[in-house]
């Protein structure tokens with residue numbers, strides 16, 4: 001029996017560009033990193049907003065075990081029956097009762113005889129006034145702990161303070177908490193004192209030639225006019241924004257957490273400067 005499992009998490013996949021880079025590279029990344037369980041946020045897969053049945057099936061066929069969501073989970077109503085019937089697609093748990101879908105699930109990890117609970121919750125600061133994510137996560141952790149101590153949380157939230165606070169709130173009760181939604185990867189991956197692997201935001205999987213995966217001309221026009229403009233997904237310069245987290249099977253505590261961008265960003269000018 002191995003002493004740990006490796007979780008691969010893919011940050012918000014945006015539109016066809018995001019799906020394309022996942023199609024091209026995910027199978028080899030799973031192999032290279034020996035990932036036992038793969039989770040991806042899919043709230044932006046359908047042209048940047050929402051998700052549909054065909055995309056979920058494709059992601060599950062590519063080796064993703066659980067697709068999480070966020071504030072765009074309910075954008076495409078045709079997906080609701082699928083969300084009601086399959087708990088491998090999650091949406092934030094703390095939307096009021098009556099909405100379609102599941103907010104958490106317990107899954108067996110294929111390579112080892114161990115289960116993992118996955119919780120998807122959403123913040124309230126600068127976002128919709130839904131139910132309290134802190135009390136919701138407490139309830140879900142209590143349910144999952146009856147079966148397993150391995151718990152992964154995708155906290156879909158805007159405010160860094162809410163995300164950091166949630167990290168401290170669940171430290172000692174969950175294995176890994178990774179933030180999503182802002183589409184910008186943060187540089188604060190660490191293990192908190194009681195064993196939670198924490199990262200404020202995983203970043204976005206898709207085109208970095210735009211703004212947060214969307215067309216840059218439209219983004220600039222929104223800011224310069226102050227008027228709503230219809231977004232379309234950006235194209236080119238695509239990257240996967242991901243996180244690898246290793247969890248000790250016996251204790252459920254995080255052993256290692258490492259975010260990465262694939263392919264890596266250019267950080268040095270390729271041509272010598274003229275100045």
Ligand SMILES: [Fe+2]
Pocket residue numbers: 012043044070181182183
């Ligand atoms: Fe997103």
Ligand SMILES: [Fe+2]
Pocket residue numbers: 043070071072156180181182
């Ligand atoms: Fe979002």
